[in-house]
Amino acid sequence: MTEIQNYTLNFGPQHPAAHGVLRLVLEMDGEVIQNADPHVGLLHRGTEKLAESKPFNQSIGYMDRLDYVSMMCNEHGYVLAIERLLGIEVPIRAQYIRVMFDEITRILNHLMWLGAHGLDIGAMTMFLYCFREREDLMDCYEAVSGTRMHATYYRPGGVYRDLPDEIPRYEPNRWRSKKEIARLNRNRTGSFLDFIEDFTVRFPGRVDEYETLLTDNRIWKQRTVNIGVVSPERAMQLGFTGPMLRGSGVEWDLRKKQPYETYADVDFDIPVGVNGDCYDRYLVRIEEMRQSNHIIKQCVDWLREHPGPVIVDDHKYAPPSREQMKGEMESLIHHFKLFTEGYTVPAGEAYAAIEHPKGEFGAYIISDGANKPYRLKIRAPGFAHISSMHEMVVGHMLADVVAVIGTQDIVFGEIDR
Amino acid sequence: MTGIINSLWAIIEPYWNWLPTLIQDVIIVVLQIAPLLVVIILCVAYLTFWERKIIGWMQNRIGPNRVGPWGLFQPFADTIKLILKEVIVPRDANRFLFLIAPLLSISPALAAWAVVPLFPDFAIADVDAGLLYVLALTSLGVYGVIIAGWATNSKYAFLGAMRSAAQIVSYEIAMGFALVGVLMAGGSLNLGEIVAAQAGPDNSWFLLWLFPLFIVYFISGVAETNRAPFDVAEGESEIVAGFHVEYSGVAFAIFFLAEYANMILIAALTSVMFCGGWDSPFSGIAALEGSMLAAGGLHWLCIKVAFFLFCFLWLRATFPRYRYDQIMRLGWKVFIPVTIVWIFIEGGLALIGVGPWST
Numbered sequence: 001m002t003e004i005q006n007y008t009l010n011f012g013p014q015h016p017a018a019h020g021v022l023r024l025v026l027e028m029d030g031e032v033i034q035n036a037d038p039h040v041g042l043l044h045r046g047t048e049k050l051a052e053s054k055p056f057n058q059s060i061g062y063m064d065r066l067d068y069v070s071m072m073c074n075e076h077g078y079v080l081a082i083e084r085l086l087g088i089e090v091p092i093r094a095q096y097i098r099v100m101f102d103e104i105t106r107i108l109n110h111l112m113w114l115g116a117h118g119l120d121i122g123a124m125t126m127f128l129y130c131f132r133e134r135e136d137l138m139d140c141y142e143a144v145s146g147t148r149m150h151a152t153y154y155r156p157g158g159v160y161r162d163l164p165d166e167i168p169r170y171e172p173n174r175w176r177s178k179k180e181i182a183r184l185n186r187n188r189t190g191s192f193l194d195f196i197e198d199f200t201v202r203f204p205g206r207v208d209e210y211e212t213l214l215t216d217n218r219i220w221k222q223r224t225v226n227i228g229v230v231s232p233e234r235a236m237q238l239g240f241t242g243p244m245l246r247g248s249g250v251e252w253d254l255r256k257k258q259p260y261e262t263y264a265d266v267d268f269d270i271p272v273g274v275n276g277d278c279y280d281r282y283l284v285r286i287e288e289m290r291q292s293n294h295i296i297k298q299c300v301d302w303l304r305e306h307p308g309p310v311i312v313d314d315h316k317y318a319p320p321s322r323e324q325m326k327g328e329m330e331s332l333i334h335h336f337k338l339f340t341e342g343y344t345v346p347a348g349e350a351y352a353a354i355e356h357p358k359g360e361f362g363a364y365i366i367s368d369g370a371n372k373p374y375r376l377k378i379r380a381p382g383f384a385h386i387s388s389m390h391e392m393v394v395g396h397m398l399a400d401v402v403a404v405i406g407t408q409d410i411v412f413g414e415i416d417r
Numbered sequence: 418m419t420g421i422i423n424s425l426w427a428i429i430e431p432y433w434n435w436l437p438t439l440i441q442d443v444i445i446v447v448l449q450i451a452p453l454l455v456v457i458i459l460c461v462a463y464l465t466f467w468e469r470k471i472i473g474w475m476q477n478r479i480g481p482n483r484v485g486p487w488g489l490f491q492p493f494a495d496t497i498k499l500i501l502k503e504v505i506v507p508r509d510a511n512r513f514l515f516l517i518a519p520l521l522s523i524s525p526a527l528a529a530w531a532v533v534p535l536f537p538d539f540a541i542a543d544v545d546a547g548l549l550y551v552l553a554l555t556s557l558g559v560y561g562v563i564i565a566g567w568a569t570n571s572k573y574a575f576l577g578a579m580r581s582a583a584q585i586v587s588y589e590i591a592m593g594f595a596l597v598g599v600l601m602a603g604g605s606l607n608l609g610e611i612v613a614a615q616a617g618p619d620n621s622w623f624l625l626w627l628f629p630l631f632i633v634y635f636i637s638g639v640a641e642t643n644r645a646p647f648d649v650a651e652g653e654s655e656i657v658a659g660f661h662v663e664y665s666g667v668a669f670a671i672f673f674l675a676e677y678a679n680m681i682l683i684a685a686l687t688s689v690m691f692c693g694g695w696d697s698p699f700s701g702i703a704a705l706e707g708s709m710l711a712a713g714g715l716h717w718l719c720i721k722v723a724f725f726l727f728c729f730l731w732l733r734a735t736f737p738r739y740r741y742d743q744i745m746r747l748g749w750k751v752f753i754p755v756t757i758v759w760i761f762i763e764g765g766l767a768l769i770g771v772g773p774w775s776t
Contacts, residue, residue: 009572017654031576031741120654122645122738128476219646219737398576399655399740 006034009398013042017120017402020412024389024401031397036390040383043416051376055342056082057155059376064150066378067414070109070357071141072101074414075154077378080260080352081363082156085345088317093308094158095261100196100299101144101153102261102354103292107203108137109357109409110289114210117282117406121223126213133206136199143167143192157318158311163303167195193300200297207289214282224278228392228404231276238391239384242359243288244408247273247281254355266298278407285409288357317343342371358382358409380414449541453530461677462492468730475734499673502666507569510663514568519664519671522561526678529554533685534609536695536715537616547608548596551686555592555641558679559585562643562650565672566660577659580741581643581650587748588637594756595634598627599690601763612694616713622698624691626766629759631691633752635725638683640744642676644729646736647744654738680729681722688721 009026012018021042027035047066051059063074076098083090090098111130118126138148143164145151153160170176170184187198214220230240235248245252253270255263271287273280311318319338320331337343347369353362359381368374385408392404433441466481466488473480481488506515532547534540544550559581566578602623603611615622624631640647651659661672688694695718699710739747 007572016657031579118737122648122654123736125472125476125734128478132477213735214737217737219739219743222743223737223740397740397742399649399652399738402655 005029011401017405019116019405019410021416022386022405022410022412026398026401028398031399033393033396033398033401036393036401038386038389040386040412041416043412045417047417048376048378051373053372055371056345056373057338057342059373060154061150061152064152065413066380066417067109067356067358067361067382067411068149069112069411070105071149071151072098072105072153073109073354073356073361075152076102077352077354077356077361078363078376079154079156080354081350081365082345084350084352085348085365085367086156086317086343087346088157088312088314090158090261091309091312092262093162093303093306094310096299096302096306097159097163097310098154099261099263099266100296100303101140103295103299104137104140104196106292106357107289107296108134110285110292111137113285113357113406113409114282117403117409118214120402120406121220123214123217123220126210129206129210129213133199133203136195139167140192140196140199143195155311155318157314158309160311162310164192166190167192193304196296197300200293200300203293204290207286207293211286215286221279223399223403224282224407226275227278227396227400228407229275229277230388230392234391235276238388240359240388241381241384242356243281243284244359244381244385246270247284247407248276249273249280254353254360258353260352260354266295268292268295278403281407344369344371345373353379356381358411358414359385361414378414378417380417382408382410382412382415386410386415446541450531453535453541454527457527457530457678457681458674460681461674462496464677464681464726465495465673466492467726468733471727471730472734475731496670499670500667504666504668505663507571507663509570511568511570514564516668518561518565518568519668519675520561521564522558522675523671523678525554525557526675526682529682530685532608533682533689534612534694535718537713538609540609543609544607546606548600548606548611551608552593552596555679555682555686556585556589558641558675561672561675562660565664566650569660569663571663573656573658573662574660576656577650577652577662580652580656581660583741584640584647584649584744584748587745588640588752591633591748591752591756592637592641594753594760595627595630595637596690598630598756598760598763599623601760601767602627608689608694612689612696615693616696622691622693622696624693627691627759627763629755631687633756634691635683635687635728637748637752638687639729639732640748642679642683642729644676644680645733646738648738649741649744652738680726684722684725684729685718687725688718692721694718694721 006027006029009028011022011024011026013021013023015022018024023039023042025037025039026033045065047062050062060075060078063078064071066074111134115127115130118124118130141151142148145153145160167188169188170181172178172181176184188195230238230244230248232248232250235245235250240248241252249272251270251272254260255268256270268291271284271291273284315331315334315338319325320328320334324331325335326332345367347367349364349366351362351364353360360379361381362379364377364379365373366375389404389408392408393401396404436444469491470480470488481491484490484494506512529551531542532540532544532550540547562581563578566574566576566581569575599611600606603614605611605614643650649655649659651661656662661669664672695715696713697710697717
């Protein structure tokens with residue numbers, strides 16, 4: 001009789017915890033993982049190649065679809081690289097708006113992560129609690145850009161338009177009574193910034209709520225403490241960035257180390273972990289949400305007092321206003337050129353990286369002087385994280401694989417691109 | 418009303434007396450079993466509804482509210498959907514075992530009800546070894562799970578079956594020891610007598626004296642029914658659906674029914690053994706004498722069962738899932754020592770004559 005020890009288990013791509021289309025081929029001894037082999041590429045859409053055949057601005061929308069839970073941050077990395085090539089300066093108000101929306105996006109991403117991580121480990125209520133707050137932030141997206149997810153709000157040279165004066169309100173319908181609508185609209189009576197400020201006041205209490213369910217929960221700790229431990233040295237060797245790196249105790253955050261936009265002027269701290277396990281990364285992300293909330297509050301205060309332009313006044317890169325376009329010949333030509341051919345970018349290459357919710361998100365553009373990039377390379381943080389899968393799960397059990405997938409905060413849009 | 422029944426009985430009586438006593442007994446038992454089964458199955462249907470409602474409220478959702486008034490017909494819609502679906506048997510599955518597994522898990526869950534004392538001096542089968550019978554039948558349910566996992570011939574299902582087996586060996590013992598405590602306190606294996614020992618104005622529910630055993634029993638019960646946070650055999654996010662990953666249609670519905678019937682059974686057993694079953698907590702209060710509140714009966718059992726069922730749902734909405742080796746650690750290293758220590762304490766108390774068991 002042959003003795004059979006290990007067997008392989010095909011984990012995904014249709015698996016509830018695969019976070020999209022992860023396919024893991026696991027070699028297991030009972031429930032203990034001996035070897036984990038992640039297969040990527042099932043969500044490959046050729047974003048980088050598509051960008052080569054389109055004017056620069058038309059690819060902004062594709063960036064949203066990379067990491068589809070932190071949309072505006074992806075745009076930010078791409079737009080920043082174009083700005084470096086063009087050498088244009090973004091108006092200060094636009095910079096603050098970008099910082100604010102980057103942080104809103106960070107909270108959006110971390111809420112999604114917390115909900116999914118909780119759901120993976122079995123705490124299903126977390127998912128719905130997190131989505132309650134996500135709903136408000138999605139409304140912010142909708143108010144500025146018209147869409148709840150794929151905003152396409154950032155432009156080289158600023159943002160597409162200024163913040164709206166008001167936030168959309170609910171209207172009575174046959175399912176909801178007037179009284180219920182009044183309750184839902186309670187914090188929507190003021191301006192857009194009032195709505196965000198109200199959120200920042202409310203949000204720390206909500207984070208406390210999440211923490212009462214998880215932080216000191218014995219089961220949660222048993223499931224996350226000492227699972228997927230990565231030492232600081234190893235984390236750097238593996239190319240970790242973002243909360244994955246900070247969870248291992250390395251104090252590295254592009255917002256502090258290489259400040260872009262107005263991050264140098266806002267006050268916030270970088271949380272770091274100690275042990276580099278799933279629990280530390282959980283704590284780091286929870287604290288990041290609190291810090292982001294703090295940054296948003298500062299941006300709201302600044303934006304209230306400083307009106308001004310939100311996109312460069314150079315109509316070679318940014319479209320003229322409707323009024324100008326209808327009144328002046330030159331503006332009409334600018335408008336026509338921008339919306340057909342786009343703008344040309346001087347030959348050269350540039351790399352711009354931002355502190356994306358998942359880590360360092362970078363866009364590397366080579367331009368040959370045409371109106372579209374010669375080559376676009378996207379540095380997706382998740383790709384480095386998923387390549388450590390084997391190292392993080394070996395010797396753990398099947399249930400821990402799910403915890404590790406959760407803690408890596410994998411989104412296949414950016415990994416497969 | 419009684420007039421009609423009496424005249425009906427007058428018609429039936431000659432035929433009834435003509436029947437042999439054996440057949441008479443069978444008919445009486447069947448007449449007792451049938452309503453109980455119908456009620457349990459209806460309870461299961463509405464338990465699934467309430468689970469979705471209650472967890473929905475806990476999670477800022479509404480829950481089902483579209484089928485019928487307030488969504489009350491939702492369970493029937495679900496049943497009809499499941500009945501109309503095809504039962505797909507995987508090609509490499511063992512067909513016989515695959516189909517018999519759901520039956521193996523439902524039948525013990527229903528059969529155990531025979532000895533549960535529903536109201537004073539009544540249980541369908543007044544068995545003297547009722548406690549042993551219950552213990553035997555509740556452990557039997559796991560065979561359905563293991564056989565289903567094995568017969569499916571899928572790795573995920575197999576892992577679910579293995580997990581279930583590992584879980585059951587670590588919990589059955591603690592559960593058994595917890596019941597030993599009850600047996601010592603009640604002085605009988607008959608569930609009716611155990612309730613009777615707790616009844617009365619002095620309100621000596623075993624809950625008070627056997628609190629650690631009560632906790633161990635209830636948690637073991639949650640583990641035994643494969644409910645969150647011990648649902649590793651199902652493990653939605655780990656092994657997809659575990660042992661019933663390949664089941665569909667009615668076969669799946671029966672597993673579902675078994676799980677919920679088991680929940681109700683565990684809730685009923687917990688209230689019978691630790692919370693005085695049909696006994697009223699207000700008996701002996703002079704002001705309430707003679708009212709429904711003070712009288713023991715089925716309504717009190719129902720209230721207690723409903724409370725424990727709510728706890729099941731509450732646990733599910735609150736806790737993350739254990740890893741299966743952690744469940745085993747909890748069973749072996751925490752629960753078994755706790756029960757053994759408490760049995761000795763109980764024995765000591767009984768020797769010096771303290772507690773309800775002294776009389």
